[in-house]
Structures are given as structure tokens and as C-alpha cells.
Amino acid sequence: MIKIPVYMMPGLAANSLIFENIKLPESTFEIHLLNWEIPMVNETLLGYAERMAKLVKHEKAVLIGVSFGGVLVQEMAQFLNLRKLIIISSIKSNLELPLPMRIAKTTKAYKLMPTSLFQNIEALVKLSFGNVIKQRLKLYQKYMSMREKAYLDWAIEQMVLWNRVEVDKNVIHIHGDADAVFPVKYIKNCIVVKGGTHIMILSKCKWMNENLPKIILE
Numbered sequence: 001m002i003k004i005p006v007y008m009m010p011g012l013a014a015n016s017l018i019f020e021n022i023k024l025p026e027s028t029f030e031i032h033l034l035n036w037e038i039p040m041v042n043e044t045l046l047g048y049a050e051r052m053a054k055l056v057k058h059e060k061a062v063l064i065g066v067s068f069g070g071v072l073v074q075e076m077a078q079f080l081n082l083r084k085l086i087i088i089s090s091i092k093s094n095l096e097l098p099l100p101m102r103i104a105k106t107t108k109a110y111k112l113m114p115t116s117l118f119q120n121i122e123a124l125v126k127l128s129f130g131n132v133i134k135q136r137l138k139l140y141q142k143y144m145s146m147r148e149k150a151y152l153d154w155a156i157e158q159m160v161l162w163n164r165v166e167v168d169k170n171v172i173h174i175h176g177d178a179d180a181v182f183p184v185k186y187i188k189n190c191i192v193v194k195g196g197t198h199i200m201i202l203s204k205c206k207w208m209n210e211n212l213p214k215i216i217l218e
Helices: 045-053 068-079 097-107 116-127 131-143 149-160 204-215
Strands: 004-009 030-032 061-066 080-086 171-176 192-193
Touching: 030 131, 045 068, 061 068, 080 204, 097 116, 097 149, 131 192, 192 204
Parallel strands: 004 030, 004 061, 061 080, 080 171, 171 192
Antiparallel strands: none
């Protein structure tokens, strides 16, 4: 039996370790993990997507993207012949952006974000006070390894300035009702996961493992 290739793209600054608890039946699916690459100087999101699409080596693959990775896979889909396109904890157009991001787009406030702080999470762990903060920073340390300033500045700008207005009708959207980054009140036509936060690819892996195979095959 030919296995269904499933390519997975992590969210902004994250690495493919965020998918470590996603277990699809090996008899049916073959998982391929994608990771962020450094954007070229003045590279557009579409140009970046075309470059990343070349990493998908199979026809009729399933492409899954989380958060900003969900935005990217929608752009990649223009260059691919996919079986399914699935986004998790993401948006389908800039009309689903929350109000703070829309304001940041208008005021260009996103340019003021101190992205250089992300570059030394190890130092922040040592300086942090309190177990909750320390544990959270350790999670960032493990999963948020794409910390180059050039990438972060580019990625945040591409996310806020994403110009898609018309939704791709082929997108299957999975979203948590407790997502604080992209609140569900701004999201239309999605599969709602009860109690799912923005990091539900980690916290709701049981739901994902039970439901992703059905969503892919239906």
C-alpha cells in the first residue's frame, strides 16, 4: 500500500519538534517535517513560499501548517498539487487578523518589537524568577529555535502585512476556542477544538492524533 505523505510546517520561530507528539498510523501515513529557512534579502512571502514548496517532493501530499506556518502553506499551495491543505491555530485571510495586529499594520508598530530579545533565551532562563516563567522559557528554548533577527523581523512583518483577502476554499481550518493569539471570534468556518489554545499542537495532541487521520481521509 502506498502511504499518504504528510508534510508539517511549524509556527513562527518554532522548529519541527512541536510535532513530536503527533502520531499518525504508520500503515497509512508518512510524516515529513519542514523547518524554517533564513529568508533572502527583500524576499516576498510568495517568493519564500515558492522556494519552500520545492521541499515537498510528493504529488498529492497533505500539507499542514501551524500559526504563521499555516499562512505560509496557503501560499505554498499555489505551487503544489495537494491532496489536502490543513491549517491549525492560524488564519485564512487578513480579515481574520485580531484588532491589535490590524492596528500594528496601520501604525507599523510591529517594527518596534525587540526581536533581538529572542536570540538569547538561555540567558533569560538563568535570569528568570518563578517556576512558571522558568518552565515557559524552557519550552521556548526547546521549541522556538529559529531566533535569527533577520528571520524574526521578516516573519513578523509578513504575518502582519499578509495581503490575502479571498479565502482558499480548499483550506481545512482547525482552531481552538481558547486561542489568545488569533481569538476564535474573528475566525469563520473552522473545526473548533474545545479548550484549544494557540499551542494546542502540543497540548491537544491526543485530539489531533484521533482526528487528523479522519480529516485527511474523508
